[in-house]
Amino acid sequence: MVFSPDRRSLLGGLAAAAGGWIGTAGAAEGRLQVPVWTRQQGSPVASPAYGVPSRFEDGIKRRPRTPPPIPTAASSGTPLQHLHGIITPAGLHYERHHAGVPDIDPDQHRLVVHGLVERPLAFTMDDLLRFPSVSRIHFMECSGNTSTWGGGNPKWTVQDTHGLISCSEWTGVPLATVLQEVGVKPEGRWILAEGADAAAMTRSVPIEIALDDAILAYAQNGERLRPEQGYPLRLFLPGLEGNLSVKWLRRLKVGDKPFQSREETSKYTDLMPDGTARQFTFTMEAKSVITQPSSGHQLRERGLYEIRGLAWSGRGSISKVEVSTDGGQTWREAELQQPVLSKCLTRFRLPWQWDGGPALLQSRATDSTGYLQPTKEQLIRARGLNSNYHFNAVYGWQLNAEGAVTHVV
Amino acid sequence: MVFSPDRRSLLGGLAAAAGGWIGTAGAAEGRLQVPVWTRQQGSPVASPAYGVPSRFEDGIKRRPRTPPPIPTAASSGTPLQHLHGIITPAGLHYERHHAGVPDIDPDQHRLVVHGLVERPLAFTMDDLLRFPSVSRIHFMECSGNTSTWGGGNPKWTVQDTHGLISCSEWTGVPLATVLQEVGVKPEGRWILAEGADAAAMTRSVPIEIALDDAILAYAQNGERLRPEQGYPLRLFLPGLEGNLSVKWLRRLKVGDKPFQSREETSKYTDLMPDGTARQFTFTMEAKSVITQPSSGHQLRERGLYEIRGLAWSGRGSISKVEVSTDGGQTWREAELQQPVLSKCLTRFRLPWQWDGGPALLQSRATDSTGYLQPTKEQLIRARGLNSNYHFNAVYGWQLNAEGAVTHVV
Structure with a gap:
């Protein structure tokens, strides 16, 4: 685990951040009242025989970015801001x-x-x-x-921009x-x-x-x-x-x-x-994006967060992902979820202490060929602004002092 | 790929087996008539917004082995005989x-x-x-x-016995x-x-x-x-x-x-x-089972088949899976799907030519500690017949001369 501060700093960070969820012995055991769902039998097995998500996750869906004029000739995006690991259901x-x-x-x-x-x-x-x-x-x-x-x-959420x-x-x-x-x-x-x-x-x-x-x-x-x-x-x-x-x-x-x-x-x-x-531009170049926190998320308190995201390359495997929280002035290397597979999503993670100020959250990937994900300026310099395809530049999310995260226009 | 016979033998095996599906140029192109689903627009995107399997796969479901007397205190099995790879939906x-x-x-x-x-x-x-x-x-x-x-x-199918x-x-x-x-x-x-x-x-x-x-x-x-x-x-x-x-x-x-x-x-x-x-017997020992062909499957013709199955060990990773088609007299080593992960299902595969006679299909796994999956006789000798738990013996499916596969009683 990359994340291994001494016990006090983790505790302190979360205690300060979470505004009192760290209870006392009494408070903790007070939460052991028997909830309503423990007082009654639940649903039988195989009901349904092909399972579905909890009704409390009903908002996690594919959706088009805007209502498509021709719904049969359209796209819908994966809700990356709500997903974990590398497998997409x-x-x-x-x-x-x-x-x-x-x-x-x-x-x-x-x-x-x-x-x-x-x-x-x-x-x-x-x-x-x-x-x-x-x-x-x-x-x-x-x-x-x-x-x-x-x-x-x-x-725009990451589902809209990278879904x-x-x-x-x-x-x-x-x-x-x-x-x-x-x-x-x-x-x-x-x-x-x-x-x-x-x-x-x-x-x-x-x-x-x-x-x-x-x-x-x-x-x-x-x-x-x-x-x-x-x-x-x-x-x-x-x-x-x-x-x-x-x-x-x-x-x-x-x-x-x-x-x-x-x-x-x-x-x-x-x-x-x-x-x-350019014709027959088949390969998807190295790319990465932060999924948590990302546009639409709201941080409630200062303190410790884990920045999470995804990186991938059509040329091989991901060798490194770096994260910046200061708009690209400094970068820190994230931990990569193992095993790192070729031509596969790679989940990256980095602990981060939010001090309550504004922050620009960005990631950049390097793949096994040594290729580094370009900045938007570099990409536009090489390819201009006429293309709709193969955009793989570094992307950012803006966090404001109130903890709201938005898409950078 | 383990499977790489010369072209003629693969073709010959499939041609003989499939009873004429190998068409001529004319026959092949005759199949290019435009089907009904190409003549009409399909369903729009995000309909449904959380996707479900094709209606033609409606029979692939979890189910209890027998209707449970108390459906809230029961189990339902995964249909392993219909699944591929290592991930379970x-x-x-x-x-x-x-x-x-x-x-x-x-x-x-x-x-x-x-x-x-x-x-x-x-x-x-x-x-x-x-x-x-x-x-x-x-x-x-x-x-x-x-x-x-x-x-x-x-x-009993593999869903019943190993689901x-x-x-x-x-x-x-x-x-x-x-x-x-x-x-x-x-x-x-x-x-x-x-x-x-x-x-x-x-x-x-x-x-x-x-x-x-x-x-x-x-x-x-x-x-x-x-x-x-x-x-x-x-x-x-x-x-x-x-x-x-x-x-x-x-x-x-x-x-x-x-x-x-x-x-x-x-x-x-x-x-x-x-x-x-025995109390606190936590670890699931090394085990394997053939999922295709398995009980309930019907082979229609002699010829080439791929024997497929799953192996796993709670003590680490799978190092070897061997397959026998003659009731344990001879064993051949199967190919393991990469990457082989610790405490994870490992898919194994082995090409096999069915000559039309009866066959007893079995697999046995060895894990990274060197432990070999026991025979049923070895397991019963060590543990008796009073236990309902931790059965991990070698398992077999009986194929008869008509191509029907059944559970060995």
Whole structure:
């Protein structure tokens, strides 16, 4: 544990901060009155047979940042400000759909693999479930996450600004195994992935990525994929922009060049200051954000707090996270939750004594390649202000003297 | 990947097995007709705002093995035969309650710590959430899991026989931190943990365990605990019998000896052949079970399958899992899903060619202490047949020539 002050300082900090919750013996034992829920039998087992959160957690939900004009072509964010550890419950995994969530019968679903292959094949879900499988814990991030290149709103929470990232244990067949099965011809260099949703979402993936760590995923956090995550089958490309991990996957076509679909020409490209566009910018660069305290939180007293946040990199693992509470003048290294996994969320934590003054809370991540998360100024200098994608700059939350935390505009 | 036969053998095995799913080019592309769900817009984002599984997965649920006579004092098992990887979705985590699930208002809930301490204290949930936190992925197993010392029913599934184990990422305050805060007196050697359910479930925990890796857990798989798992607060003791990890935790009392509560005298003891009872048998020993194929599964064709299962040990990590398909005459080492974590489920996998004959499928685990999971004969020789707890023997599933898998009675 990084946090190990002598007993008195922790006690003192909390005692001062919490304004009297440290009781006396009498006060403590006075709290042992039998509460109403100990006086009656509770609910039976398996009611419900598939469990749900407590009714007191009813406010913890996915939500779009603003009511979307077309709710089937929209996104909803994960409530990072309320979450702990690195796993995102499937019910709170962020969403980004282009024509809504289809209601697919898995027995009717097929994956067709064709194009420049020796043996075009159609796979049932039962076929895919028989193949050798892998499970790995990885983040998934929409490349449009944190599209706040300029401005914003002081009320935006981390769910609004960074909610298009989540993390799950994904299980499925290595794509390489299925490609071995169909036999990719030597001239096969790119693969088109197509979804069975009404948008027929299509993206091109280089063969090197497909043969590396790509997964045909059918399960998430132990159970079959949720409908919003591509049930019954999705492509999963660790560390790359979420849009590439095509949901409701029905087709893989092997070709000799990229297919130039709408989603890789008009969308998911980055317009640069010189008028050219960066295309096929797959990898999600190192990034981090403080989730507690963050915008919308209210500190009630001075004293000891634990600053908590998340860091990740599509290029490997996180090697270091630093936290500043003075707007970047000084930085302290946070503790990283173990094990630190590749292309996975990493939880960081740092104890902090709030003295009651204003504070600007920021974090910056370094990944295993040595890459340091840039400042917003550095990022804009390199990429301009025309792009909506791949914003990974250092982010801050403003704490005022009353303990209110807001988004920095 | 352990599984890397030459292309022809994998193809041949699957082609022979799957009875014609390997199409021709025409057949494969014939499957590209546009399905009904691609012809219409799907559901909007955040509908529901807290997601649920597909309606096609409706049968995957927790359930009691038999309808319990007292449904508030009963258990329900995790459907291991349908799960993947190591994480158990919170909605499918096994249950064991002694007076049902209380409906606790977290703002009213208090944890009182008293007895042989310098400063008896009552903590609110907000207090506990401010303390330095940890998150770790650990299994939890009821010591009554697999209480099939003799007999059984051929229809029992792995949910029936082994379903009282699940695995989550648990987050909370190290118990050691809170004990440091109250100041345990030198004569304090045991701690009584009491739940706020109507059973007021109480167990005694040695101070050495409390100061080691025990957690006051408030979150599970990223979100706050589910009601069935002790919302808003439970004790979590990694690797030890689940009953010790008292749910709905309202009180910790430090004493100089064990408190000899009902749950550690009449229950949760192991009656030995000589008439004495083993008491305070906390640790869950190394154990493993094959989950796919397992009882209730039906293999449709000969050919290649992946045998999958779970292994775990309360004494550390799993170092090896071996699988036998011939009733224990020969054993092959399975691949372990990485990373292998301490006191955590470990998924194992082994490719296997089914030739169409009967087979007895078994697994045995070795843990990081060198301990090998015993045979049922070895276990009964050591412990007799009077106990309901701590059964960890090698388990088998019988596959017949028609591909049906049943529980071995």
